[in-house]
Amino acid sequence: METKQNSWKDASKKNIRQLAYWTGGWVVTMAIASFGQKYFWEGNTVLSIIFIFIATLVGIGMILMNRKYINSLDEMQRKVHIEAMAIALGVGVVGGLSYSLLDQANVIGFDAEIADLVMLIGITYLIATFVGNNKYR
Amino acid sequence: MKNKIKVLRAEHNMTQAELAAEVEVSRQTINAIETGKFDPSLPLAFKISRLFEMPIEDIFQNE
Numbered sequence: 001m002e003t004k005q006n007s008w009k010d011a012s013k014k015n016i017r018q019l020a021y022w023t024g025g026w027v028v029t030m031a032i033a034s035f036g037q038k039y040f041w042e043g044n045t046v047l048s049i050i051f052i053f054i055a056t057l058v059g060i061g062m063i064l065m066n067r068k069y070i071n072s073l074d075e076m077q078r079k080v081h082i083e084a085m086a087i088a089l090g091v092g093v094v095g096g097l098s099y100s101l102l103d104q105a106n107v108i109g110f111d112a113e114i115a116d117l118v119m120l121i122g123i124t125y126l127i128a129t130f131v132g133n134n135k136y137r
Numbered sequence: 138m139k140n141k142i143k144v145l146r147a148e149h150n151m152t153q154a155e156l157a158a159e160v161e162v163s164r165q166t167i168n169a170i171e172t173g174k175f176d177p178s179l180p181l182a183f184k185i186s187r188l189f190e191m192p193i194e195d196i197f198q199n200e
Contacts, residue, residue, distance in 0.1 A: 008161050074162035076175050136169040 015069045022062040029055035076136055084128035092121040139198045143171045145189045160184040 033051040041047040070081055096117045103112035146156055153171070157164045160181060169175035177185070177197075186193040 008158060074166050075178050075181060076166040076169055077163060079175075133165075136165065136174050 012072060015065075015072045019062075019065050019069045022058070022065040026055065026058045026062045029058045080129060080132035080136065083132050084125050087128040088121050088125035091124040092117060095120050138176045139173065139200050140170065141196050142167070142185065145191070145196065146171075149189065156185075156188075159188055 029051070033048070033055040036051055037044075037048045070078060073081065099108075099112045099116065102108045103110075142156070146153070151159075153167045154164045157167045160167075161184075162181065166175065170177050182193055182197055186196055189196065
């Protein structure tokens with residue numbers, strides 16, 4: 001029984017660790033692709049393309065790892081994450097489009113950036129996961 | 138859905154963590170099922186019934 005428990009927990013921990021590595025890798029490669037062209041190789045399109053390509057490849061790896069992680073969860077944990085993803089997607093689409101319209105109508109005094117939308121989706125997903133976990137506690 | 142998992146667990150002298158390990162879910166999931174906050178899927182209900190060697194309808198009752 002101990003071995004069975006450990007193997008399930010170990011597999012779960014391993015998936016979380018791998019997802020963290022892929023996410024960290026994606027953030028780093030995105031940062032290099034983003035700030036590199038600004039501070040290190042200004043005007044060098046070839047280097048920009050190479051690093052954007054690398055960041056995209058690592059991003060695809062992160063997406064696949066996230067799918068593996070979600071599939072490795074038990075059915076209640078999966079339900080919590082699916083509900084959180086549904087809320088995050090909805091808030092992202094509705095909030096993002098409203099934000100863009102505010103920019104187009106010149107209601108806000110700055111440009112609507114995609115990074116704001118990514119943060120909104122991320123924070124919504126975190127809160128929805130936290131609330132979902134508490135609901136079943 | 139009501140269930141007798143807590144009673145059966147006590148009869149078999151099992152902790153939530155031990156039952157969770159046997160049916161390969163988290164302890165939180167077993168707790169949510171016991172408290173009626175989460176209804177298990179059919180495969181999980183069958184796993185639990187096989188473990189306690191009882192028919193599924195004797196463990197889970199529709200309220």
